[in-house]
Amino acid sequence: MxxxxxxxxxxxxxxxxxxxxxxxxxxxxxxxxxxxxxxxxxxxxxxxxxxxxxxxxxxxxxxxxxxxxxxxxxxxxxxxxxxxxxxxxxxxxxxxxxxxxxxxxxxxxxxxxxxxxxxxxxxxxxxxxxxLDPGVAKFLLKSLQSRLPKVASEKLLSVRELEILSLLGEGMLKKEIAERLGISYPTVDSHVRHIYEKLKVRNAPSAITTAHRLGIFPPDD
The missing domain is CATH 3.40.50.2300 (Response regulator)
Structure with missing residues (x-):
């Protein structure tokens, strides 16, 4: 701009x-x-x-x-x-x-x-x-992690999509996610589009909220 x-x-x-x-x-x-x-x-x-x-x-x-x-x-x-x-x-x-x-x-x-x-x-x-305010992001991530049914998450999103959803939840930009995961920006952009399509949302905060509601989030390592 x-x-x-x-x-x-x-x-x-x-x-x-x-x-x-x-x-x-x-x-x-x-x-x-x-x-x-x-x-x-x-x-x-x-x-x-x-x-x-x-x-x-x-x-x-x-x-x-x-x-x-x-x-x-x-x-x-x-x-x-x-x-x-x-x-x-x-x-x-x-x-x-x-x-x-x-x-x-x-x-x-x-x-x-x-x-x-x-x-x-x-x-x-x-x-x-x-x-997202750091405190708000932390609350959302904690809530998501506490409601994880592993089977449901595996059915809806791929492992890579779950990983990217987690980083979106931390407020990271697509280019930052690409650098963190060592993959290209277009690849991240494609994964994000698929996440939005599967969750029927238009942006990252809505994806996080929908994942919260559905109980979808990757388990702790």
């Missing part, structure tokens, strides 16, 4: 909005184009905006006055289907994490994250990755 990444922030805390605004002002690669305190106003604004003015990324809080971020997420997915949505919240509750990802969130970060981590998460999503 030759132009700056365009970003919309939906956050009701004005002080936190100011922190994000200041951090992004110093970053020429990311441009904060809109910020809102409620999901309702944000939805109306982006719906009325020309396609060329719609953001590449939405940073969406969960705890908002009126419509919550979770309730608004499906509407944002319909109004701006090409935009990536990263949840940025204080909540690390299991129900919030799993519901957000199942509704199509492309990443899940906590407000306790550093500004650097948030900006890295934004770039990770643009590059095709799925940024």
């Amino acid at each position: 030759n132009r700056p990444i365009s970003l919309m922030l939906v956050e009701d805390n004005p002080e936190y909005r100011a922190v994000i605004r200041l951090a992004l002002k110093r970053d020429g690669g990311i441009e904060l184009v809109d910020e809102f305190g409620t999901a309702e106003i944000a939805l109306r604004t982006v719906q009325d905006a020309p396609l060329v003015n719609r953001p590449d990324i939405l940073l969406l809080d969960l705890r908002l006055p009126g419509m919550s971020g979770l309730d608004a997420l499906p509407y944002f997915k319909k109004v701006v289907p090409d935009a990536k949505i990263i949840i940025l919240t204080q909540s690390d509750q299991e129900a919030d994490v799993l519901r957000a990802i199942s509704l199509g969130a492309d990443g899940y970060l906590l407000k306790a994250s550093t500004v650097t981590a948030i900006k890295e998460g934004i770039r990770t999503v643009i590059e095709g990755g799925a940024p």
Whole structure:
């Protein structure tokens, strides 16, 4: 992407909005184009905006006055289907994490994250990755591992696909997975497409959540 990444922030805390605004002002690669305190106003604004003015990324809080971020997420997915949505919240509750990802969130970060981590998460999503707060990723992996029925996993995904799913769960990019496993990027990309097809999902967080629900994950070594 030759132009700056365009970003919309939906956050009701004005002080936190100011922190994000200041951090992004110093970053020429990311441009904060809109910020809102409620999901309702944000939805109306982006719906009325020309396609060329719609953001590449939405940073969406969960705890908002009126419509919550979770309730608004499906509407944002319909109004701006090409935009990536990263949840940025204080909540690390299991129900919030799993519901957000199942509704199509492309990443899940906590407000306790550093500004650097948030900006890295934004770039990770643009590059095709799925940024997860380390604590959230650890929780998801632990939950997946605790629910493994080996027979079911072997029937649905191959050993290599399970291995790649595990690395996706750690928030790794396809190119990083290729380097870790010593295989080519196109090979990893092909495996990821097959994983998505088999699990009937469109992104890595949804694959992780679906695997969680089905009880699919490779056993501990």
